[in-house]
Each structure stands twice: as structure tokens, then as C-alpha cells.
Amino acid sequence: MSKKTAISEELAKRVETSRMIGADKSLVLHGGGNTSVKLAEEDIFGQQREVLYVKGSGWDLETIEPQGFAPVWLEPLRRLAMLDGMTDTEMVNQLVTNLVNANAPVPSIETILHAILPYKYVDHTHADAILAITNTPRGRELIEELYGDDVVIIPYVMPGFDLAKLVAKEFPLRRTERTIGMVLLNHGIFSFGETAEESLQRMVDLVRRAQKFLRDRCGAWACVGATWEPTILDSVDVVKLRRSISLSAGGAVIMTRQDDTGVRSFLQRPDLHQIVTQGPVTPDHVIRTKRVPMVGTDVEKYTENYRRYFSEHVDSARDPKTMLDPAPRVVLDRRLGFWSIGRSARDAAIVSEIYRHTIDVIQQAEAIGGYQALPSEDIFDVEYWELEQAKLKKNSSSLPFAGEVALVTGAASGIGAATVAALRKLGAAVIGVDVNPVVEQVATGPDYLGICGNLTDQRAVSAAIERGIERFGGLDMLIMNAGVFPKGKPIDLLPLSDWCAVMDVNLDAAFDLMNKACPFLALAPRGGRVVVVGSKNVPAPGPGAAAYSASKAALTQLARVAALEWGKLGIRVNVVHPNAVFDTGIWTDEIIEARAQEYGLSVDAYKKRNLLQVEVTSNDVARLIAEMCSSTFWKVTGAQIPIDGGNDRVI
Secondary structure, eight states: OOHHHHHHHHHHHHHHHHHHHHTOTTTOOTTOOEEEEEEEEEOTTSOEEEEEEEEBTTOOGGGOOGGGEEEEEHHHHHHHTTSSOOOHHHHHHHHHHTBSSTTSOOBOTTHHHHHHSSSSEEEEEOOHHHHHHHSSTTHHHHHHHHHGGGEEEEOOOOTTHHHHHHHHHHHHHHOOTTOOEEEETTTEEEEEESSHHHHHHHHHHHHHHHHHIIIIISSOTTOOOOOOOOOOOOHHHHHHHHHHHHHHHTSOOEEEEEOOHHHHHHHTOTTHHHHHTTOOSSGGGHHHHOSSOEESSOHHHHHHHHHHHHHHHOOTTSOGGGOOOOOOSEEEETTTEEEEEESSHHHHHHHHHHHHHHHHHHHHHHHTTOOOOOOHHHHHHHHTOHHHHHHHHHHOOOOTTTTOEEEEESTTSHHHHHHHHHHHHTTOEEEEEESSGGGGGSOOSTTEEEEEOOTTOHHHHHHHHHHHHHHHSOOOEEEEOOOOOOOOBOGGGOOHHHHHHHHIIIIIHHHHHHHHHHHHHTTOTTOOEEEEEOOTTTTSOOTTBHHHHHHHHHHHHHHHHHHHHHGGGTOEEEEEEEOOBOSSTTOOHHHHHHHHHHTTOOHHHHHTOSTTOOOBOHHHHHHHHHHHHSGGGTTOOSOEEEESSOOTTTO
């Protein structure tokens, strides 16, 4: 076996066991934790040198690939730990300077810590069970009782150079022949091994012992409280709350609700405010969830307290402009429930998962002596840590629709599906509604909610809006695309039932949706926007399309009236009139070919039968719709814009 093959196999084992750790959410959440392996490689001069492969910044253990591990020359890292002091910025500079591969990701901030531990494989997690035990007044004592000499216990120090320096000093003095791990109080746990499997198994065994300790000794594992049914969710109150938080945050936010028995029980604790305002279960979570959640819905009071907290901890050397926006990231309210907040649906989902685990950890800690977080000074140091501030700036979204929510009807195919994609690409969270169940699979991810429902059913419309608000917290944009185009019939042969069926979908259902959506659009932080998908048949109807043409004309008139009435509410209402968009459900290859033959044209020429001689696609219409929701059209309402390549009858 060649040297490169051996290294590749060792790294493959590191990837495999890292993914197993990452898949267990009771161990790590969203980029938390890190793993490493030490290997021998030849440098460019042919000399054998040790290399530390450590998880790179920005990678998640659950999905990490070999290229997600940053290779760093090991000997310089060990020398760094011998320095008297070093800023974290300089530490990161040194880590990057000593990369074996310049294209590798930035190494974890705990790279030096991994380097100085005298084991080939090292695993580090923020296991819930460990945090539940260490976040109590007797945390150290309980860990000593639980593990004895099996682990070295290190008091809390902020991750980075200072922690590595402390471990370099203390670990050799406290290590015994029995040592298989290390517990960082209020932070997490490490395990070691000479193989990837050994290090993983030791992590599993150590955490299971903690879980068993909580379950058997303290009766605190899987705490279950009394069931409680919340009041019916008031969607308007939720949207008002989102608006207030968005204004405090300086930009639109997504709010996601999580509801289960454990959450309901937690919200009914009489000491809820006292325990949750102590701080997070580990400082690693503070950037995502902020120092404390907002208990209740008084956003002004929360932001005032947050500004006071900042001013009390900031030193004269720190620029006040570095203060994070004072808006909460978690809301706990006995009536509205548990809500997570983020600048994107993904951010809100991450906050939701982290704080759901936080609830369990707090419940367990309370059961074994009382939850006790780190002092606020330590939390502040992490919250306004220069490295985390840089990470926040790097990850902050500059997309125009970040934090905003759109509802798109007729989203299963054609223009609707293309609009879903266009809005998501620009940062919006999207609710797609269609009678076709395919709408549920149009997109995947935390920023999409597909709802199968018939818009002619008033209850289904109300339910879709409520589900969307529970998932994303509000409504900023309404794209009214759903419609039917019946088979052509002259007026004298058109049954009244067919006429009514078209009006039911194209007009009446649209009116009902606008009626129900208006109160929520009026509360959109950046102003509500409505885009109605009309038709070329409005200005230039054709024979055999009486019902369709009349319904779209009436819908356009409805949009014009809405623009007149809703301007004072800050809601913009505009219309697009597509024509000959052939990649939609109403056109089949057979129909297009037949129509082309009628005109004596090729299919390609028929598709481009307009003044500009271009084909108009669903994506073209979707891009225009998205643009009409953007700041480009900020001062435009009541407009009607054709997108047809130029039609002489329209012009």
C-alpha cells in the first residue's frame, strides 16, 4: 500500500466517523463540534512531517467531505501553544500560514487544542447530557463523580488561544493511564483514540454514561411535563410581532414556530423568565440564539435591555458600532408559543433546533440541582468576539429579499414554479400553493413550504395562509398566478357552467385570496407587494376565449381597484400580461405543432411569432415578477406590463 493510499484511507475513516457524530443532534448542532486526525506526510523537500487534519471552518460534521478537513503542519502548532500570548486574529493568521494546501478551508479555532492532545484521533462535541450536568452549581463535582480519572476536567475558558494554552499546561499534569477524554465545563467533551473507531466509541460511551447518570441517578433524562393545549394561534398577532422584531433588527426577519409537548410544558414553568435569562447552555450557541430569549412580546423592552447590557459590558476600546442588532432570536410566549428568528429561513431553522435542545438541557439541569449558565461577562466576550463578528459579516445575506416571505399560487409548474425558484434565489422564503400535489416537491429546504389546496375552497385558502405564517411569520409578497385556460368555444356554444367554472378560479378565488391576505400584507416590514399574472387577452382578446378573456380582464380591474385602495397601506399592486409562454401546462407538443401548422410556420418560428422574434419562457416571466417586487419598482403601483416579445394588437 502506498503512503498516499494509506493517508487517503485514514482520512476516509475520519470522514466516516465524523459524519456519524454529526448525524446525532444530541452531540452537535449545525457546524458545532470538530474532529481531527494526525498523519505523516512528505513535504516538498521529501522530508517526513506530521500533519493535523482538522475540521475546516464552514463545514458541518454531518455532511463533511475529505476536502472539509484543513491540513496544517503539526510542529508549528505545538510551538504556538508555548507562546505567552497571542491575539485570536494572529492565531488564525498563523493557522492559515501553516496550511499544507493553500486552497484548504480555514482551520477550526480549536486547531491548536487538537494539536497538543497526544492522540492520533480527537473528537469534540457539545453533548446535551454533558451540558446539562456542567450547567449546574455542582457541575464539576458531578462530572468528577461520574467519570473519575477517565476524563481530565478543564474549567471554562473561551475557545481559542487561551483555552489551548490552559490545556497545554493542565492536561499533562492531570492525565492518567485511564484517561480517554476531557470535559470542558460549560462547553463540551473530547474523546481520543489511536483509531477513528476507538475515538468514536469512547465518545459514545462517555455520553451514554452521562445520559444514564441523568436518567437513573437524577431522573432527569427525557423530561416530560404536563400536557398543555395552547390557545388558537392568532395570525395577526404573530405578524405584528414579526413586524416589530424586523424594525428592531433593521431588516425583515423570518419567524418559525415549534410546538410540542416538551415546549408547551417548558413555557408553563413559573420560573421561566428567571432560568432562560441566565444565558445559553454553551457560549458556542450565543451567536445564533443571542444571549437570552425574549419572554413575552414586548420588543421595545427587550431591545432597551439589550442595549443596556451592551453598554454595561463594552469597554472604552470597543467601538459601539459593533453592537449586534438588539432584536431577539428566540421568543418564548405562553400564548403564542416558541418562535425562532433569523435573517433567512435557514437561519431561523438553525435557531429553532439549537434552542429546542437548549430547552431539554435546561429542564434536565433544573432537575439535578438548578440551571446555572456562565457569567454574563463570559457570554459577552463570545458574543462580541472579533472572530465571530467577522463570521457574522461573512455570512450576512445581501440578497434583496432576505427575511421576506412570498406566497405563489399555481406553483406546481410553469410560471408559478419558475417564480418560486426566482424568488428563492433572491433570498425569499416561499409558500407555494396549487391544486396539484406536485407543488409539495417543487423545491426543498427550510425556505420553501408547498401546500396542496384548492383556491376555490375558502377554508383551504385560510388554512394555507395560516400554515405559511406559522412556518415563516408573515407575508410580504403575493404572486397571483393560478388560473385555468379552458378549451376554446364561441359564446353561443359556451355553457354557463363552463363560464362559471372559469370565473370561480380566475376571478372569485383571486378575490378571496386578496381579501384574506390584505391584513398581513399591510404589516410587511418593507411594504406589501402583489403581482397579478394577467394575459395578453386583456388588451387584445381572441375569439373562442370569452370566459378566459373576461375573467382576466375582471382580475386586472380588481388589481387596479386594489392599487387605489391599498396604496395608503403601503401595498403595491401591479399586473404582468404574458403571452405565448409555451413551457406551461396548458401547452403540449402536439398542440404547439398543430397551431404552427395552422399558421404555416415551423414550431420554432411559431414560438417566436412576435415583433422581437424571441421566445418568451416561464423563467422570463418569473424574472419580471421578481423584479416588480424589488426596490426597482418601489414607487410603482397600478401598472400593467406586457411580456410578449411585442404584440402589434397590444401595442
